[in-house]
Every structure is written in structure tokens, then in C-alpha cells.
Amino acid sequence: MxxxxxxxxxxxxxxxxxxxxxxxxxxxxxxxxxxxxxxxxxxxxxxxxxxxxxxxxxxxxxxxxxxxxxxxxxxxxxxxxxxxxxxxxxxxxxxxxxxxxxxxxxxxxxxxxxxxxxxxxxxxxxxxxxxxxxxxxxxxxxxxxxxxxxxxxxxxxxxVPPEIALFTDGNGTAVCEASVGKPAAQISWVPEGYCFSVNETHGNRTVTVKSICHWNGLNETKVTCFISHLTGNKSLSIELLPSCPNHSTSLSLNIGLCVVLSLITVMGLILIGKSICYRICKSQKPRSTPNINMKEEELYVNYMKSVHCENESKN
The missing domain is CATH 2.60.40.10 (Immunoglobulins)
Structure with missing residues (x-):
């Protein structure tokens, strides 16, 4: 050709x-x-x-x-x-x-x-x-x-050098992307995981390469993506969030978490109920009113003392 x-x-x-x-x-x-x-x-x-x-x-x-x-x-x-x-x-x-x-x-x-x-x-x-x-x-x-x-x-x-990016979905999976490069970039990982790549060719003959990797069950916490290209090689690293455990472990953890949350919820409701009852009871307690008769008697006694003192002073 x-x-x-x-x-x-x-x-x-x-x-x-x-x-x-x-x-x-x-x-x-x-x-x-x-x-x-x-x-x-x-x-x-x-x-x-x-x-x-x-x-x-x-x-x-x-x-x-x-x-x-x-x-x-x-x-x-x-x-x-x-x-x-x-x-x-x-x-x-x-x-x-x-x-x-x-x-x-x-x-x-x-x-x-x-x-x-x-x-x-x-x-x-x-x-x-x-x-x-x-x-x-x-x-x-x-x-x-x-x-x-x-x-x-x-x-x-x-x-054309590609634009590179690396991100994770928080579930033990990372995505490395080399966008609009010419020719297509090559992507590799350290450590190796369960990976597959997707290539997309654009109208201007540039290519976007996306590599998706899983490390479920491999207990990896940090991974590195290597991008190889004729314009130069680059690498990016990222911390993986805790990966999903196996099914039985996940079930046990979920049950335990539900029990703890239930106990906390019940205790919280009890405390809230007691607090509400205390406030209601306190608000309904009758307040003491001053004894009007006692006050009048004291006033009368004081008045009589003052009159007696005044008479003695005149004599």
C-alpha cells in the first residue's frame, strides 16, 4: 500500500x-x-x-x-x-x-x-x-x-503528549487515563493487579487510553501507574482506600455494626425520654405563694411597736 x-x-x-x-x-x-x-x-x-x-x-x-x-x-x-x-x-x-x-x-x-x-x-x-x-x-x-x-x-x-490522570473509586479499584495522545500511550501498574484497557481514537488521530485495575483481596494500599510515550515517560501514585473484604467477613462486620448502632440508638432514645419527662415534671410543680395573713400580722405588730415607742417618748 x-x-x-x-x-x-x-x-x-x-x-x-x-x-x-x-x-x-x-x-x-x-x-x-x-x-x-x-x-x-x-x-x-x-x-x-x-x-x-x-x-x-x-x-x-x-x-x-x-x-x-x-x-x-x-x-x-x-x-x-x-x-x-x-x-x-x-x-x-x-x-x-x-x-x-x-x-x-x-x-x-x-x-x-x-x-x-x-x-x-x-x-x-x-x-x-x-x-x-x-x-x-x-x-x-x-x-x-x-x-x-x-x-x-x-x-x-x-x-502529541497525552494528558494523564489517576483516580480511585474507593473500592480497591484505580483508573489511569492518558488522554488525546499521539500515538497511543502504554500503561502499566506496580504492583500488578487485575487490569484491562480501553482505547478511544478521536477524529484528529489522537488516542485516549484508559486502564482500569482491581486489587481486591491483595491487601495493597498504594499503587503506581506508569505511562510510556514517545514524548516522555511519566508516573503517578495513589493511596487506595480500604478494599472490600470477603463476603463472610463483610457480613459479620455489617451485623456487628448494626448491633452497635441499635444499642446506641436505644440508649439515646432513653436519655432523651428521661430528659423530656424531667422537664415536664419540673414545669408542672406548684410554686409557693406568699402567706398574705402572715405579712399583715407582722405589719400590725411593727405598727403597734412604733406607737408604743412614740408614747413613751412623749411621757
């Missing part, structure tokens, strides 16, 4: 270069004659006889910068340098430089992040600023000279 795709790209590239030559208005010139149609035909034959070889497979992390080199040796009598950029489900972009007029042209190229690294008359290096997933694809450089054509291909694979 890959060979067929590369072969198709080769034919497309040759056609694009011919079109660009016509757009540039290029005509081969000999030393003693004017334009030579045989020279142009020879050049076209060279273009169709290019050997297509993938020179490099390049992996780069998203949001970084990448530089693609072209022919590294000195080029004599350069006619044209062409970059063909083939992305997934997009029209091929062609960037070309003609040396005799020191002129550049682009066809179907709308991505402003992809540019020549410097002036094409100095070198033919291509650069991409802030790489995105959409930049995945083939970047082919062709140098056309009277002696022949030289081709270099770079296959770009953009890497």
Missing part, C-alpha cells in the same frame, strides 16, 4: 515540476543556439525517471519547530529547486525556486507556518513553525540540474 502511495506521489511530483517549468517560462539554452526543444524533452525525461526513496522518517513534538534539509552538496548549474508537500486529505502544495531569474512561486500553498528557512538562493531548506497534527505527511525536495535530478523525501510524524 505504501509503495503504491509513493509511486503515485512520484508521478504527481513529476507532473507538478513540468507545470512549474511551463509557468516559469523556462527554456533550455545551448551555447551556440537558441531555445532547444530537445533539451526540454530531455529534462522532462529526467523528471519521469526519478527514483523515489524515503530518505528519513522524522518525529517531532507538537508546537515545536522542524527543519527539512534538501540536497546538501554543492549544486552546479542549478535549474530549479522544488518542495512538494503532501498532507492527509489535502491538495498537494508545491514551492519552487528558479535560479536563473532568482524567482520563487507557490501553488496550492496556504499554510503560512511553512516557509523557506532563508533565501532559496542560499539554501533550499524548508521549515515549519509551531508544528500541528495537520502537518503530518510527506515533504519531498527535488533539485533539477542539467546533469540530473536529485530527490530527498522526509516523512513527518507529529507527536
Amino acid at each position: 505504501k509503495v503504491r502511495s509513493l509511486g503515485k506521489m512520484t508521478s504527481t511530483l513529476g507532473l507538478w515540476i513540468i507545470v512549474l517549468l511551463l509557468l516559469f517560462g523556462y527554456t533550455a539554452e545551448s551555447s551556440a543556439h537558441g531555445p532547444s526543444s530537445s533539451a526540454l524533452a530531455q529534462e522532462q525525461a529526467h523528471l519521469h525517471s526519478l527514483n523515489f526513496n524515503v530518505a528519513t522518517n522524522v518525529s517531532v513534538q507538537v508546537d515545536t519547530k522542524i527543519v527539512f534539509s534538501c540536497y546538501t552538496y554543492s549544486v552546479k548549474n542549478l535549474l530549479m529547486a522544488v518542495w512538494e508537500i503532501l498532507h492527509r486529505d489535502k491538495i498537494t502544495c508545491v514551492m519552487a525556486y528558479r535560479s536563473d531569474k532568482n524567482e520563487t512561486k507557490e501553488t496550492n500553498c496556504s499554510n503560512e507556518r511553512i516557509t523557506w528557512e532563508s533565501r532559496p538562493d542560499w539554501n533550499f531548506t524548508l521549515q515549519i513553525h509551531h508544528v500541528t497534527i495537520e502537518d503530518d505527511g510527506y515533504y519531498t525536495c527535488v533539485i533539477a540540474t542539467p546533469e540530473g535530478n536529485f530527490q530527498y523525501v522526509h516523512q513527518l510524524n507529529v507527536l
Whole structure:
């Protein structure tokens, strides 16, 4: 499948270069004659006889910068340098430089992040600023000279680091998640438990991996999740809440807990009842009223004493 795709790209590239030559208005010139149609035909034959070889497979992390080199040796009598950029489900972009007029042209190229690294008359290096997933694809450089054509291909694979998370459900189970990574992350556990994984592929070719592990009956209190990825490896640890015991132990504990709670409830109700009764009885107890007759008698006695004292003082 890959060979067929590369072969198709080769034919497309040759056609694009011919079109660009016509757009540039290029005509081969000999030393003693004017334009030579045989020279142009020879050049076209060279273009169709290019050997297509993938020179490099390049992996780069998203949001970084990448530089693609072209022919590294000195080029004599350069006619044209062409970059063909083939992305997934997009029209091929062609960037070309003609040396005799020191002129550049682009066809179907709308991505402003992809540019020549410097002036094409100095070198033919291509650069991409802030790489995105959409930049995945083939970047082919062709140098056309009277002696022949030289081709270099770079296959770009953009890497996306996953977002990681680790949590537990409090029942001896932990979930480790590596979200929207490219390619899919690999997840392992220490200590090992009873685990299974679920992968979800998204429309932008990123993958979310979720690993779910159980340690019921293994008496583990702390577990570690290891995430392996081409952008770097990470690990997260978490404390497990007490796991569920076996069925018989759980039943005994539940019965004992119910008995204790029942006793506490009964005692609480008894105390509350006694407190309510005490308050009711206290509120209903008759209050003592002052003895009105006693007070009147005391007042009379005091009055008589005062009268007697007053009479004695007059005598």
C-alpha cells in the first residue's frame, strides 16, 4: 500500500515540476543556439525517471519547530529547486525556486507556518513553525540540474503528549487515563493487579487510553501507574482506600455494626425520654405563694411597736 502511495506521489511530483517549468517560462539554452526543444524533452525525461526513496522518517513534538534539509552538496548549474508537500486529505502544495531569474512561486500553498528557512538562493531548506497534527505527511525536495535530478523525501510524524490522570473509586479499584495522545500511550501498574484497557481514537488521530485495575483481596494500599510515550515517560501514585473484604467477613462486620448502632440508638432514645419527662415534671410543680395573713400580722405588730415607742417618748 505504501509503495503504491509513493509511486503515485512520484508521478504527481513529476507532473507538478513540468507545470512549474511551463509557468516559469523556462527554456533550455545551448551555447551556440537558441531555445532547444530537445533539451526540454530531455529534462522532462529526467523528471519521469526519478527514483523515489524515503530518505528519513522524522518525529517531532507538537508546537515545536522542524527543519527539512534538501540536497546538501554543492549544486552546479542549478535549474530549479522544488518542495512538494503532501498532507492527509489535502491538495498537494508545491514551492519552487528558479535560479536563473532568482524567482520563487507557490501553488496550492496556504499554510503560512511553512516557509523557506532563508533565501532559496542560499539554501533550499524548508521549515515549519509551531508544528500541528495537520502537518503530518510527506515533504519531498527535488533539485533539477542539467546533469540530473536529485530527490530527498522526509516523512513527518507529529507527536502529541497525552494528558494523564489517576483516580480511585474507593473500592480497591484505580483508573489511569492518558488522554488525546499521539500515538497511543502504554500503561502499566506496580504492583500488578487485575487490569484491562480501553482505547478511544478521536477524529484528529489522537488516542485516549484508559486502564482500569482491581486489587481486591491483595491487601495493597498504594499503587503506581506508569505511562510510556514517545514524548516522555511519566508516573503517578495513589493511596487506595480500604478494599472490600470477603463476603463472610463483610457480613459479620455489617451485623456487628448494626448491633452497635441499635444499642446506641436505644440508649439515646432513653436519655432523651428521661430528659423530656424531667422537664415536664419540673414545669408542672406548684410554686409557693406568699402567706398574705402572715405579712399583715407582722405589719400590725411593727405598727403597734412604733406607737408604743412614740408614747413613751412623749411621757
